[in-house]
Amino acid sequence: MADLILSPNFDHADDFYADLLDAHEGLEKQASDALNARLILVLANHIGDNGVLRQALHAAALEQE
Numbered sequence: 001m002a003d004l005i006l007s008p009n010f011d012h013a014d015d016f017y018a019d020l021l022d023a024h025e026g027l028e029k030q031a032s033d034a035l036n037a038r039l040i041l042v043l044a045n046h047i048g049d050n051g052v053l054r055q056a057l058h059a060a061a062l063e064q065e
Helices: 013-024 029-047 050-064
Strands: none
Touching: 013 029, 029 050
């Protein structure tokens, strides 16, 4: 099992963030939430490692505490 990478790991993060915001532009809340859900599933499929995905879920849950 690989470990989740939490340090910056890709170039042009600001460009991706802008693209993400553009993808949500003009969407109502329900459509925006659905886009986020589809994106999560696409990225989870790309990662393909349940252990890493569990680590990501745990890391994301800690951010809410």
